[in-house]
Every structure is written in C-alpha cells, then in structure tokens.
Amino acid sequence: MTRATSTSRPTASAGSWHRFANPGRFLRISGHVYPWSLGLALLCLGVGLVWSLGLAPADYQQGDSVRIMYVHVPAAWMALFAYSLLAAAGASLLIWRHPLGGVAATAIAPVGAAFTFLALATGSLWGKPMWGTWWVWDARLTSVLILLFLYLGHMALTHAFENAERGRKAAAVLALAGVVNLPIIKFSVDWWNTLHQPASVTRIGTPAIHEAMLWPLLVMAGGFMFFFFAVVLLRMRAALAAQRAEALDRRIMLGR
Amino acid sequence: MNALAALLARDLRLALRQSGDVLLAVLFFILGAALFPFAVGPEPNLLLRIGPGLIWVMALLSVLLSLDRLFAPDHEDGTLDLLLLAPAPLEGIVLARILAHWLASGGPLILATPLLAVFFGVPTYALPVLLGSLLLGTLALSALGALGAALTLGARRAGVLVPLLVLPLYIPVLIFGAGAVDAVLTGLAARPHLLLLAAVLVLSLPLAALAGAAALRQAAE
Amino acid sequence: MNALAALLARDLRLALRQSGDVLLAVLFFILGAALFPFAVGPEPNLLLRIGPGLIWVMALLSVLLSLDRLFAPDHEDGTLDLLLLAPAPLEGIVLARILAHWLASGGPLILATPLLAVFFGVPTYALPVLLGSLLLGTLALSALGALGAALTLGARRAGVLVPLLVLPLYIPVLIFGAGAVDAVLTGLAARPHLLLLAAVLVLSLPLAALAGAAALRQAAE
Amino acid sequence: MSMAPHSSTQQPPLSQPNRLEVTALDCLRGGWPVFSDLQFRLESGDLLLLTGPNGSGKSSLLRILAGLLPPAGGDLLWNEAPLHGGDSHPPSIGYVGHRNAIKVNLTLQEDLAFWARFHGQPQHRIAQALEAFDLTPLAARPGRVLSSGQGRRLALARLKVMQAPLWLLDEPLVGLDKAAVLAVRNEIEKHRRDGGIIVLATHQDIWHVEEQRLDLGTFTVSPDQLQELEA
Amino acid sequence: MSMAPHSSTQQPPLSQPNRLEVTALDCLRGGWPVFSDLQFRLESGDLLLLTGPNGSGKSSLLRILAGLLPPAGGDLLWNEAPLHGGDSHPPSIGYVGHRNAIKVNLTLQEDLAFWARFHGQPQHRIAQALEAFDLTPLAARPGRVLSSGQGRRLALARLKVMQAPLWLLDEPLVGLDKAAVLAVRNEIEKHRRDGGIIVLATHQDIWHVEEQRLDLGTFTVSPDQLQELEA
Ligand code: HEM
Ligand SMILES: Nc1ncnc2c1ncn2[C@@H]1O[C@H](COP(=O)(O)OP(=O)(O)OP(=O)(O)O)[C@@H](O)[C@H]1O
Ligand SMILES: Nc1ncnc2c1ncn2[C@@H]1O[C@H](COP(=O)(O)OP(=O)(O)OP(=O)(O)O)[C@@H](O)[C@H]1O
Ligand SMILES: [Mg+2]
Ligand SMILES: [Mg+2]
Numbered sequence A: 001m002t003r004a005t006s007t008s009r010p011t012a013s014a015g016s017w018h019r020f021a022n023p024g025r026f027l028r029i030s031g032h033v034y035p036w037s038l039g040l041a042l043l044c045l046g047v048g049l050v051w052s053l054g055l056a057p058a059d060y061q062q063g064d065s066v067r068i069m070y071v072h073v074p075a076a077w078m079a080l081f082a083y084s085l086l087a088a089a090g091a092s093l094l095i096w097r098h099p100l101g102g103v104a105a106t107a108i109a110p111v112g113a114a115f116t117f118l119a120l121a122t123g124s125l126w127g128k129p130m131w132g133t134w135w136v137w138d139a140r141l142t143s144v145l146i147l148l149f150l151y152l153g154h155m156a157l158t159h160a161f162e163n164a165e166r167g168r169k170a171a172a173v174l175a176l177a178g179v180v181n182l183p184i185i186k187f188s189v190d191w192w193n194t195l196h197q198p199a200s201v202t203r204i205g206t207p208a209i210h211e212a213m214l215w216p217l218l219v220m221a222g223g224f225m226f227f228f229f230a231v232v233l234l235r236m237r238a239a240l241a242a243q244r245a246e247a248l249d250r251r252i253m254l255g256r
Numbered sequence B, C: 001m002n003a004l005a006a007l008l009a010r011d012l013r014l015a016l017r018q019s020g021d022v023l024l025a026v027l028f029f030i031l032g033a034a035l036f037p038f039a040v041g042p043e044p045n046l047l048l049r050i051g052p053g054l055i056w057v058m059a060l061l062s063v064l065l066s067l068d069r070l071f072a073p074d075h076e077d078g079t080l081d082l083l084l085l086a087p088a089p090l091e092g093i094v095l096a097r098i099l100a101h102w103l104a105s106g107g108p109l110i111l112a113t114p115l116l117a118v119f120f121g122v123p124t125y126a127l128p129v130l131l132g133s134l135l136l137g138t139l140a141l142s143a144l145g146a147l148g149a150a151l152t153l154g155a156r157r158a159g160v161l162v163p164l165l166v167l168p169l170y171i172p173v174l175i176f177g178a179g180a181v182d183a184v185l186t187g188l189a190a191r192p193h194l195l196l197l198a199a200v201l202v203l204s205l206p207l208a209a210l211a212g213a214a215a216l217r218q219a220a221e
Numbered sequence D, E: 001m002s003m004a005p006h007s008s009t010q011q012p013p014l015s016q017p018n019r020l021e022v023t024a025l026d027c028l029r030g031g032w033p034v035f036s037d038l039q040f041r042l043e044s045g046d047l048l049l050l051t052g053p054n055g056s057g058k059s060s061l062l063r064i065l066a067g068l069l070p071p072a073g074g075d076l077l078w079n080e081a082p083l084h085g086g087d088s089h090p091p092s093i094g095y096v097g098h099r100n101a102i103k104v105n106l107t108l109q110e111d112l113a114f115w116a117r118f119h120g121q122p123q124h125r126i127a128q129a130l131e132a133f134d135l136t137p138l139a140a141r142p143g144r145v146l147s148s149g150q151g152r153r154l155a156l157a158r159l160k161v162m163q164a165p166l167w168l169l170d171e172p173l174v175g176l177d178k179a180a181v182l183a184v185r186n187e188i189e190k191h192r193r194d195g196g197i198i199v200l201a202t203h204q205d206i207w208h209v210e211e212q213r214l215d216l217g218t219f220t221v222s223p224d225q226l227q228e229l230e231a
Helices: A011-020 A024-055 A064-095 A099-131 A139-158 A164-191 A211-255 B002-017 B021-040 B044-069 B072-077 B079-084 B090-104 B106-119 B124-151 B158-185 B191-219 C002-017 C021-040 C044-069 C072-077 C079-084 C090-104 C106-120 C124-151 C158-185 C191-219 D058-066 D108-118 D124-132 D148-161 D178-193 D223-230 E058-066 E108-118 E124-132 E148-161 E178-193 E223-230
Strands: D019-029 D032-043 D047-051 D073-078 D093-096 D166-170 D197-201 D212-215 E019-029 E032-043 E047-051 E073-078 E093-096 E166-170 E197-201 E212-215
Touching: A024 A064, A024 A211, A064 A099, A064 A139, A064 A164, A064 A211, A099 A139, A099 A164, A099 A211, A139 A164, A139 B021, A139 C158, A164 C124, A164 C158, A164 C191, B002 B090, B002 D108, B021 B044, B021 B106, B021 C044, B021 C158, B044 B072, B044 B090, B044 B106, B044 B124, B044 B158, B044 C021, B044 C044, B044 C158, B072 B079, B079 B090, B079 B191, B090 B106, B090 B124, B090 B191, B106 B124, B124 B158, B124 B191, B158 B191, B158 C021, C002 C090, C002 E108, C021 C044, C021 C106, C044 C072, C044 C090, C044 C106, C044 C124, C044 C158, C072 C079, C079 C090, C079 C191, C090 C106, C090 C124, C090 C191, C106 C124, C124 C158, C124 C191, C158 C191, D019 D058, D032 D058, D032 D073, D032 D197, D032 D212, D047 D058, D058 D093, D058 D166, D058 D197, D093 D148, D108 D124, D108 D148, D124 D148, D124 D178, D148 D178, D178 D197, E019 E058, E032 E058, E032 E073, E032 E197, E032 E212, E047 E058, E058 E093, E058 E166, E058 E197, E093 E148, E108 E124, E108 E148, E124 E148, E124 E178, E148 E178, E178 E197
Parallel strands: D047 D197, D047 D212, D093 D166, D166 D197, E047 E197, E047 E212, E093 E166, E166 E197
Antiparallel strands: D019 D032, D019 D073, E019 E032, E019 E073
C-alpha cells in the first residue's frame, strides 16, 4: 500500500492538475529571451537585406536573379530545421509527457509551414529564369512539397479534436513518423540525378561559394533563425495565456 | 422555402465548423495530383500531356471521397428520420443538400485549380476553359453523387459501394470536362463540350432530386 | 495469441459477410483505372507509358478508400472500448487488424492486377515484378494506413484527414513500387527497388503497431 | 367530422379536436411478423402508453405511425383522412426515437434554432424549450459534450420548438434523472391540455390509472395468423 | 495484503478476496471539471450504486475505472497495486457502456463466441449466457434485427462469457423489460456471491437498503476548488 486512505487531498495527486496550466518557469525565461531574439532578428534581417540585395555582387552567369538565393536558401534551411524541432517537441510530449512539448509543436508547425512555403515559392521564382519552368517534378522539389503537406497535416490533426490534448499527441505521433522525409530532402540531390543544385554551403570542408556571397547569406540565415524563435516564443506565450483565460472563463461560468 | 434555407444554412455552418473541412478536400485534390509524377516519372512533356486529364480525375475523386458525408451522418444519428417527417418536400431537401455539398467541396477545388495548372504546366489560355468545365462539372458530380449516396444509405459497406455506383455516372462528366480542356489545348472549339456538360448538369439535378428523395424514403425503416 | 487469432477470424468473417466487400474494392480498382483513358485519351502508346504507374496509383487509392473501415466502425459502436480492455497487447491487436485489412483489400487487388495489365498492354515479362511490388507494397500501405486511421479516430472529418496524413507516408512506397516496374520495362534491375520496398515494409509494420496502439489508447475517452 | 375551412392552408390549431384512428394494423420486420390486427382510436388530449416486453413491436409501431416504416397492412387515419401519403394535410408530427439526432458540432442553441426555423416556428420558443428541460446553462456548448441524459433532454426539447399535434415518443425517459422525468411529465400534461395526442412507449411505470394502455405483448402473431398474413 | 503466489501468472480466481480502492480522484472533461476528490473502497462482494443527476459524472467515473479515460488526478488501486498502467496483473474488467458494441452482421451466437475466445474462456458459457438473458430464440439471427432492449441484453450477456472479477455497468437497465431487469438483478447477486465487485450507474431505483451508494451530484467542483485545482 503506497498511501494511507485519508480524507485530505494527497499533494502528489493535486499536483497532476498542473499538467494543464502554469508553466511559470517557461513564461519567466521566455519573457527575457523573446525581446532579444526579436531585436536580433530585426537587426540581422535589416543588415542582411541591404547587404544581399544592394551590396553583394551579382552572379556572372545568373545576374541579379541570384539574389533570390538570400531568401531561398535560409528559408529552405529553416523549413528543415523547424521540422526537426517539431519532431523533437513531439517526442518530448510523447516520451517525457512534457506538456510544453505539445504547446511548442503547435506553435512551430504554422511557422515551419510558412518557411517551407517561402522556400517553395522563391525556388519556383528562381526556377523560371534558371530552368525555364516554374516547377519540375524533381526529387528535391517534390520532397519539399511533401514536407509542406506534413506540416499542414500536423496542423489539421492538432485541431481536429475536441480534446486539445488528444490533438497534440496525435500530431506528435505524425511528426515523428514524418521524420523519414528529412534525410530524403537533404540527400535527394546526392541520391538522385536532380536539376537542383547540390549542397555548396553546408558541405563538409570548405564551402564552394564566394565569401562575398557567403557572409550576407549567413547574416540572412541568422535573421531567419532569430525571427523563427521570436515568433515561436510569442505563439507559445499566447497559447499559454489563452489556456489561462479559458480556465478563468470556466471559473466565472461555474461561479454563476 | 424557409425550411430549405434553414437547412442550407445549417449544412454550411456544419461544414465550416468542422474547422478546415473545406481546406482538407482541397489538400487531397492537390496531394493526389502530386502522386502521379512519382508513378509515371517526371518528364515535363508527358506531364503536360496528361496534366489536364489528371486534374479532372483528381477533382472527381475528391468529390467522390466526400460523398459519404452527404447523408450518412444524418442517417446514423437519427436526423434523417426527423427530416423525413418535415413539412418541406423531400426533393427540396435533397437539392439543398447538393448545393451545400458543392459549396463545401467543388467550389474550393475550383479555387485551387490554377495552382495545379501551374504544377503541370497547363498554359494560361486554357485556364478559363478548365475552370469553366470544373464549375459545371463538379456541380453535376455533387448531384449524381447525392443520388449514389442516398441509394446506398444503410447498405453494408456503403464506403465502397458508392464509388462503384457513381463512377459509371461520372464518366460522361469526365469525358466532356476533360474533352473541353483538350479541345482548347489542341486548338479546337471547347464550346460543344461545355454545352454537353451543361446538358448533363441540367439532367442530373432533377434526376438526383427525384431519385434521391425516393431513395431516402426507402432508407428509413 | 489465441485472442489475436480470434480477432483475425472475426475480422475476416465480417469482411466476407459484408457480401462482396472484397469484390467491391477490386471493382473500384478496375473501374478507377478505366477512368484514365477517358481523361487522357485512348492512344495505346501513351497508355502503355503510363499504365504501370496508373495501376500502382489506383492500388494505392483503393487501399486508401478502405482505410475508414479499419477502426472507425469499432470506434463508433463501442467495440473499441471492449478491445482496449482486452487481455491481449494492443500492438498485437493492431497487427491482427492490419493483416485482416490486407487480406481483404490488398490481396484481391493483386489477383485482379493481371487483368489491368492486359488492359494497358503491360508486357508479360514485367508482370512478376509488378505483382511482387504490389505484394510488398500493399501490405506496407495497409500498415501505414492503419497508423493514419488510428490517429484520426473521432477527429472531425476524418474521411478527408486520413488521405492528407497518409499520402505523404505512401509516397516512398509508390516511388519504389512504380520504380521497380519501370526498371524492368526499361531493361534495368528491379531488385534494388524491391529491396527498398521490403525495407519500407519492415520499418512500417512495427511503426504502425506501436504508434497505432498509442493512437488507439488516445482515441478512447 | 368536417374539416374547418382554414385547415386547407395550414394545420389545424391544437385547440381544434383531432382524432387518430388505427385499424387492423399488421407489422412485419425483415419478413418476420411482429404484431397483427392492432387497433385503437385516440382523441385530442389522449395519451396512449405502449408497453410490452422487448421486441414486442413498440418502436416498430411508433415508426409506422411516423410514416418511417411501411405497415404490412391496415389503415392509419387522421381526422378521417389517411395519415400518410394521402393528398390531405397531415398533421406535423413530433417524433423522438431511440437516437437523439444531435450534431456534435452545433451548440444546443443552434440545434434548436435550426429545428424551429425548419418548422417555421418563432425563435422565442427556443429559450422556453431549453428552460423546460434545464438545458439553459448548456445552451452555448456543443452537442458533443452532452452526457446521455442531457442528450435525451435536448431531443425532447425539440418537441417544444415545433407545433405538432401528434407526439410519438419512444422511451423518452431513458437515462433521465428525476428532475428531468418530472419535466417530461409536465410537458406531456401540458400538451394534452392543449389538445395534443401522444403515443408513448415505455418500460418504466411512472404513470398511473387514467391513461390508455396497449400491451403489445398480447398482439404477437400466432402460427395460424401467420399463415393467414402470408397467404 | 499479500498476493497469492499463482496470482503472478493469472488473475486471482473470483473466490479470492479482492479490493478496489479509489482515492482523491479528480475528473476533467474537455477542460471542464466534473467531480473532484472522490474516494471509496470496495471489497469482494460489494456493489456500489452511482447515482446523481444527468451530467454529474457517472459515466465518466466508470470510464476512468475501466482505464478508458485518464483521470485528472488521484489513484486507482486493485489489491494495493495500480489498477491500470502498472506492471502488476490487473483484473480483467467487464464493462458495459452506453453503446452496445453489436456488429450488425454477426449472429448473437457468433458475437458471444468471439468474445469468449477473445478472453480465452470456454465455449460452453455461450449457451448459458444466451439463456440467462432469454436470447436463445434469437441466437441465430444477426445483430441488425435486435430491438433496443434485445441489444442491451446481448451486451449484458457478454459479461457471462468472460471471467471478470470487476464489473462496470453504465445504466444496464436502460430499455429492458421487467423480466430482463429481474435477470440482471439475478446475475448481479450471483456475481456478488462469487466474490465479484460491481460498480453500477443508474437512475432507476430498483435496489434498496443494503448497497453502498455514491451520489456524484455531491462531488461537483465549486469555483474555489477549481482555483485550487488549476493553481
Ligand atoms: C521550388 C523549387 C525549389 C525547392 C523546393 C528548393 C529546395 C531547397 C532546399 C530544401 C534547400 C536546402 C538544402 C540543404 O540544406 O541541403 C535548397 C538549397 C538551395 N537551393 Fe533550392 N529549391 C528550389 C529551387 C531552386 C532553384 C531554382 C535554385 C537555383 C538554381 C536553387 C538553388 C539552391 C541553392 C544554391 C541552395 C543552397 C545549397 C547549399 O549550399 O546547401 N533552388 N533548396
Ligand atoms: N467528450 C466530452 N467532452 C467534454 N465534456 C464532456 C464530454 N463528455 C461528457 N462531458 C461532460 O462531462 C459531464 C459528465 O458527463 P457524464 O457522461 O459522465 O455524466 P453522467 O453522470 O453519466 O450523466 P447521465 O446521467 O446523463 O448519463 C457532463 O456535464 C458532460 O456534459
Ligand atoms: N431492421 C429490422 N429487421 C428485422 N427485424 C427487426 C428489425 N428491427 C427490429 N426487428 C425485430 O422486430 C421486433 C420488434 O422490434 P421493436 O424494436 O419494434 O421492439 P420494441 O417493442 O421497441 O422493443 P424494445 O422494448 O426492446 O425497444 C423485434 O423482435 C426485432 O428483433
Ligand atoms: Mg424499442
Ligand atoms: Mg452516463
């Protein structure tokens, strides 16, 4: 017998209600981090845009259309990165039952989907001058499209249930099952013969890209990253605030 | 009349309330079309050649997949019994339901079509005909689908029976719809095809209303 | 073990009892494939070129359409509650259900494939690879589909949500399956494709069992 | 009985006397006989209790009266005219079956508002209906959260948003708590005072004395009759 | 309380005393509190009646006990070990919910035969179970033709083809005729004599005196408690 029968509420069991609200520590820490990431995002994006669109050299083959790269490549990176985080958040919810995992995943999914869409749209814009068509069914392009659908499926599943908890957990399972798509996207250019360019920045050893293009690219990538964190933190804080508001609502309703 | 307006409003509200229902049908449309390049290979010429046909087939399958939501939920939860007792004519109820179904399935598909057209490289000048054919066609698909859904209510394994009944009825719609686009792509007149499509629509609406109502009456017991 | 055998026997009996269920899935497969010539035109060369791919896509869609019968009826009538209380491990229950689903959907499809192959003019020497790829592939489709079906149990508009979730997971199966047939038709080795397909199957069965069981536990409330 | 002139454009108001007459009614289900040669006659203000063991045909009789199930034989008359399928103006019918016809995504308010509009009835009845079955606190919540008794109460509340002289209630008390059972009895009495006619199937013996009762257990078909039915 | 040695490989036979203990149980549905701080303890042979108005949480409590709904807090112990999710050997549970889990295409015989095999029980129990609920004449007919009370009886008959020490019955008497109500009471008394434990939700007051009762209407959550719970 682990616990004697007593009329008073055992504290451990009362504690389990905390699953539903009050992640106070997160709110405190994120309150400090959020303004910094937002500030850094604005700074990097400002500097990066001026640098990449104005100062960086045009490509001797592609001309000015190469400047799409400064948006396309960071967006594509973020699309992959956000999905890894989404899966990690899902794992933390399923395995360690960390409630913030669910809140984080719900916050990440639309932002990741937006980056994926941006990568697709800019890639498509770039494809017109480069390949002469908006779209080809090449392995990389298609696998990114599938990634977009995984994001959308995640969002739809999250909101498909009355019980928000259930939606988050179901979506977490989906996010984990979809992880197989990440290596396919990353290595598709190596495995299959594709139109799309193989890795030139992120390959092992020295990047095969000129420094005058590399630096503004990295600044833009930093800006995207900080922006991502700022938005995700904001969305998480908003979700937690909404949970509290709901709890208050209920109390008022019951108090009638 | 008032009763039918109330029913239509309720059906649309339910469709919107299932947050993202409409979105999901469209996603299936796009996603399904995206399957084909994997299966037949990515050569642009081939894809352009079969693109408009594929768009049409996927629109058809999307509508088909949503047919089980037409009457089955009302049948299962007992709402159909109450609708059958209603003061409104049953044929009107069926028509209102068809309209609601089309607004929630065919309509959004049409909005998403330009995107797929870009994917498959359908030239811009063919787009109006593609959209026009889908406009007439998906409404006919909803109507004929309603007939199939009503006929199979309460049948064992209605899920597979509906496609079986409905696909033969859908084939004329598909032929004229895809034919219209094909005509415009090969420099011929799309008008005759569109007129035939309109004729199918004009025939299928009253047919669906009358036969659908009869089938619904049979379904209660 | 005994409990799982009992479940499998019951599922198969129900599938056969729904007079012609199995037949209907096959008919959908055939009828659906027959849609394409209407949509893309009847040129034999084009049809031969896209034939194997279409057969694969239609097999995929047939399996997809039958997914809503995997767990939903048990969920709605309360049987799932009783299965969850069972002495048998839930993962085993999911596997038994996957097997039953495959025997009633994928299996018959494979039997009907030679017919479609003739229809599209697929040469005889490619048939063994086509059948082998479908054998491995449809089982993987049933497994991944079970995962999707379990995840969406009780969801709003599960009917359209399932395709959305499942299609991205189905694409590797489709690529390797259609790839195997394409390889043999273009004189290349089909073996690597078939091995990859087997790998997908070997991964997806335990994944479906574990994640599917977790999802079923969530579904009761 | 002569029809009042205005009854040709709309159903007779409840205050006008009505009569439901059932003669020689037979019922088959899936080819099996359930009951045979049933007859009764109800006037405005009457309540008929259907009793009888499980499977004796109470639900089947109610569905026949509602026009949802075709009878194997016999006549149903409403004020001397056929209750269903005739050219005359049948009464509107309030039917509560075994299933509650609740949409999980509509709030209770929306559910009742739809049925009121559908039957062309004014919206002010909704609040009354919710109140009568103690559903007012749940008015803004979706149907999916209802417990079994709450769901049953919503199904019954629909009777109050439509103006139907004939009520057909299939075990209306199932799953109701004591307060709700009282509410149902109240509504039934009110409807009778207003001149309505009610047929109600039940296993719970909460009514006493005055009502008419029909024990369907006594109308089951004997082998002889069966032969005759099938002849 | 010491566990008998054989209990590690299979569940204790019904003759061995069992105990179900519930402490500080809280229940939320869709974020809304239903009841809080519930506790009770049942020994072999006990019957607990759950009463309370509609929506007070009877069904929710039964689903929590069955392990179908996670509690928001509190402990469920079976013979000192966790009832669900522990490594020990939980009892098998006989659960009859609001829905009857009937397959329209299986005959009654087949239905019971499946559940017996599924629970590893001998097939001779099937005939007994059919007989106990007067379903023998319907044994060869498919589930689709059952009337509401017949369906309920089939759901109850399943209890007799499985050997479960703990029965959780959610309004088992709904729609039953008088003979069937008696049959249920019989089975319940028999199960208690065999050392079983029963938790039963009902609105129909057909039991008297001796049983333990839990009125869930008295456990609803006040706004104060809610604050504490959510803090
Ligand atoms: C819709 C079409 C496109 C999509 C979905 C897409 C997708 C991607 C993805 C996912 C990456 C990240 C790869 C990694 O991290 O390894 C990437 C990087 C890149 N893409 Fe695209 N892309 C598209 C079109 C294009 C076009 C038209 C070009 C220009 C010819 C292009 C040039 C690049 C370059 C240079 C990189 C950086 C590679 C590296 O250094 O790692 N992309 N793209
Ligand atoms: N899925 C759900 N989501 C949210 N709330 C729910 C859900 N199911 C039930 N509830 C609410 O929980 C409360 C308890 O419901 P429950 O079904 O346990 O009541 P009950 O005591 O069994 O009532 P009844 O006597 O009507 O069967 C009710 O107020 C109900 O509205
Ligand atoms: N769809 C059907 N097909 C064939 N037989 C049916 C069908 N529905 C019901 N029956 C049979 O008809 C008879 C009458 O059923 P009905 O539902 O009318 O009984 P009931 O009096 O309402 O019973 P209960 O008290 O259990 O609700 C039953 O014996 C039943 O088995
Ligand atoms: Mg009945
Ligand atoms: Mg209940």
